[in-house]
Amino acid sequence: MPASSDQPIRIANCSGFFGDRLSAAKEMVYGGPIDALTGDWLAELTMLILSRIQAKAPGGGYARTFVTQMEDVMGECLDRKIKVVTNAGGLNPEGCADAVQEVADRLGLNPSIAYVAGDDLTPRLVELMESGNDFPHLDTGQPLGDLAGRIVTANAYIGCWGIVEALNQGADIVVTGRATDAAVVAGPAAWHHGWQRDNWDALAGAIVAGHVIECGGQATGGNYSFFTEIEDLTYPGFPWAEVFADGSSVIGKHDGTGGEVSVGTVTSQLLYEIQSERYFNPDVVSRFDTIKVEEVDRDRVKISGTRGEPAPDQLKVAMNYQGGFRNQISVGLTGLDIEAKAELIERQFWNSCPYGPEDYETVVRKFLPTHKENPATNEEAVAVYKIIVKDPDERKVGRAFSNAGTEIGLCSIPGMFGTAGGPGPGQPFGVYWPTLVDSDLVPMEVVVDGKLTVVDSTPPLDGLDISAPEFELPDLAQGPTRSSPLGTLFGTRSGDKGPNANLGVFARSTEAYVWLADYLSIDRLKALMPEAEERNIDRYALPNLLSLNFIFHGLLEEGVAASTRQDPQAKALGEYLRAKIVEIPESLFP
Numbered sequence: 011m012p013a014s015s016d017q018p019i020r021i022a023n024c025s026g027f028f029g030d031r032l033s034a035a036k037e038m039v040y041g042g043p044i045d046a047l048t049g050d051w052l053a054e055l056t057m058l059i060l061s062r063i064q065a066k067a068p069g070g071g072y073a074r075t076f077v078t079q080m081e082d083v084m085g086e087c088l089d090r091k092i093k094v095v096t097n098a099g100g101l102n103p104e105g106c107a108d109a110v111q112e113v114a115d116r117l118g119l120n121p122s123i124a125y126v127a128g129d130d131l132t133p134r135l136v137e138l139m140e141s142g143n144d145f146p147h148l149d150t151g152q153p154l155g156d157l158a159g160r161i162v163t164a165n166a167y168i169g170c171w172g173i174v175e176a177l178n179q180g181a182d183i184v185v186t187g188r189a190t191d192a193a194v195v196a197g198p199a200a201w202h203h204g205w206q207r208d209n210w211d212a213l214a215g216a217i218v219a220g221h222v223i224e225c226g227g228q229a230t231g232g233n234y235s236f237f238t239e240i241e242d243l244t245y246p247g248f249p250w251a252e253v254f255a256d257g258s259s260v261i262g263k264h265d266g267t268g269g270e271v272s273v274g275t276v277t278s279q280l281l282y283e284i285q286s287e288r289y290f291n292p293d294v295v296s297r298f299d300t301i302k303v304e305e306v307d308r309d310r311v312k313i314s315g316t317r318g319e320p321a322p323d324q325l326k327v328a329m330n331y332q333g334g335f336r337n338q339i340s341v342g343l344t345g346l347d348i349e350a351k352a353e354l355i356e357r358q359f360w361n362s363c364p365y366g367p368e369d370y371e372t373v374v375r376k377f378l379p380t381h382k383e384n385p386a387t388n389e390e391a392v393a394v395y396k397i398i399v400k401d402p403d404e405r406k407v408g409r410a411f412s413n414a415g416t417e418i419g420l421c422s423i424p425g426m427f428g429t430a431g432g433p434g435p436g437q438p439f440g441v442y443w444p445t446l447v448d449s450d451l452v453p454m455e456v457v458v459d460g461k462l463t464v465v466d467s468t469p470p471l472d473g474l475d476i477s478a479p480e481f482e483l484p485d486l487a488q489g490p491t492r493s494s495p496l497g498t499l500f501g502t503r504s505g506d507k508g509p510n511a512n513l514g515v516f517a518r519s520t521e522a523y524v525w526l527a528d529y530l531s532i533d534r535l536k537a538l539m540p541e542a543e544e545r546n547i548d549r550y551a552l553p554n555l556l557s558l559n560f561i562f563h564g565l566l567e568e569g570v571a572a573s574t575r576q577d578p579q580a581k582a583l584g585e586y587l588r589a590k591i592v593e594i595p596e597s598l599f600p
Contacts, residue, residue: 024047190292199257207471210317214294222251294321376576
C-alpha cells in the first residue's frame with residue numbers, strides 16, 4: 011500500500027458500457043500519463059444480457075471485450091505501474107480474471123490479478139428470504155414472493171473497499187462483479203490516499219469524479235446538448251480524473267484528442283441518471299447540492315466542495331427475471347384519414363388473430379401521427395400504428411400473432427406497408443426488479459493470487475449533518491419575451507433509472523437558472539410533455555449546478571428490457587423537451 015499521498019492520482023476511463031470503443035484502453039495508456047485505468051461495463055440491462063451469454067456458454071457471463079483490451083495494454087501497464095480496475099467481471103468475475111491470466115500467460119507477463127465477488131445473491135435468495143428478507147420492489151413496495159423462482163440475476167451494488175484491499179495486497183489488475191460505476195474510481199483514489207471509511211467528504215468527492223468519467227465520452231462532449239459549439243467531436247478522447255487527497259478533482263482528457271471538457275459537459279454528465287440531491291453509493295452518500303464546478307484551463311474542469319454523508323445501511327440490488335415473450339406489428343399510415351386507417355388496422359388485425367386482446371397479459375397500442383399538413387416528402391406523410399403484446403406463453407406471441415398482421419396486407423388500408431421488418435417469432439424479455447438488502451449481509455470476497463480475504467461492506471457510521479450552501483441569486487427576469495425553443499438557452503441530460511426516467515435541465519447563467527427554476531414547475535412540465543401528464547414526477551433543485559432534475563416514475567414500464575417506448579432508455583427525453591417552444595424573457599438571450 012502506498013503511503014498516504016498529497017499528490018493526486020490520475021484515473022482514466024476506457025469504457026462506459028458493454029460495447030464501447032475497443033481502442034479506448036490503448037488510447038488512454040499510450041496517449042498520456044495516467045496512474046490507473048478503469049472502465050464500467052455494467053448497465054442494468056447488461057446483467058440480463060450477460061445472463062443469456064452465460065446460459066449459452068457456461069463459464070462466460072463477463073465482458074470479453076475487456077479481456078481483448080488487456081491484450082493491447084497489459085505489458086505497458088505493468089511497465090508503468092498503471093493499476094487496472096474494472097467491473098467487467100459481471101456475473102463471473104473469477105472467470106474474467108482467469109481469462110485475463112490466460113492473456114498474461116500467452117504474452118509471457120506475470121501480473122498479480124485479483125477479483126472481487128460476493129455481490130451475486132442469486133444462490134442465496136432462498137436462504138435470505140427464509141430469514142425474513144422479502145425484497146420489496148423499490149417503486150411499488152410489492153414483495154418478491156413467487157417471482158423468486160423466475161429470477162435470473164440478483165446482484166447487490168458493492169462499493170470500493172474490496173478494490174482497496176486487493177490493491178493493498180499488491181494487485182495490478184482488479185476485476186469485480188457488480189461494483190458501482192463510481193466505485194472503480196473511488197477504489198484507486200482511496201488506496202492511493204490512504205483514506206479511512208469515515209473520510210466522508212473525500213470519498214464523496216471521488217464518487218462524484220467517478221460518476222463524471224464512468225460514461226467515457228459523455229464527459230468529453232458525447233450526448234451534449236450544445237454539441238454544435240464543440241470544435242471537433244468527430245472522435246472525442248476519453249476522460250480522466252485527477253483526484254486529490256481532499257476528494258476534489260480535475261476532470262480532463264489527453265492533449266490533442268477530440269471533444270471538449272467544459273463546465274457544460276461536466277454539468278451535463280453530473281445530471282445523468284441521478285435522483286435527488288443525495289447520490290447514494292455503498293460507501294458514502296454524496297451531496298450533489300454542495301458540488302462546485304469551475305473551469306481552470308482549457309479542457310480542465312475542477313470539481314470541489316463535495317460533502318459526504320455516512321454510507322446507507324442498505325445496498326441496492328438489481329434483479330432481473332424472465333418476463334415472458336413479446337412481439338409487435340408496426341404499420342405505416344400514409345396521407346389522409348390517418349385515424350380511420352388506424353381503426354381499420356386494429357379491427358382487422360384482431361379479427362384475423364386466433365387470440366383476442368383479453369388473451370394476452372399485456373397489449374400496448376401506439377398511434378404515432380406526424381401532424382404534417384401538405385407533407386413535403388413521402389416520409390413526412392407517414393404515421394405509424396403499433397400493436398405490441400407480451401405474454402408468458404410463447405405460442406400466443408409467436409407466428410400466430412405476427413402472421414395475422416401479414417394476412418391482412420392486401421385487404422386493408424390503402425398504401426399499407428410494415429415498418430419493423432417481416433413477421434417473426436416472439437422474443438424473450440426480462441423484467442427489472444430493484445430492491446434493497448442490509449449491507450451487513452453482503453461481505454465482499456477478495457481473491458488475490460488465489461488467496462481469499464473477506465471484506466465487510468461499509469456499515470452505517472456517524473457523520474455530521476450537512477446543510478446545502480446558500481447562494482445569492484439575481485432577481486427574476488421580467489419584461490418582453492421571445493418565442494423560442496427551450497433548448498436555445500438550456501441543456502438537458504436524461505436516462506433510465508430502472509422503471510423510471512430522469513431528466514436534468516441546466517442553465518448557463520445564474521439569471522437563466524432563476525427563470526428556469528420559476529418557470530419549469532412539475533405542472534408546467536406536464537403541460538409541455540403529454541407523456542408526463544399521468545406520471546408521478548419529483549423535482550429537485552440544484553442551484554449550485556444551475557440545474558433542475560426531474561424523476562418520471564414508471565415511464566419505462568418494467569424497465570429497459572421490457573419497455574415498449576421507442577426510446578426505451580429515455581436517452582432522448584431531454585432533447586425532446588428542448589424542442590418545445592416557450593416564451594423566454596428577451597433579457598436572457600446573449
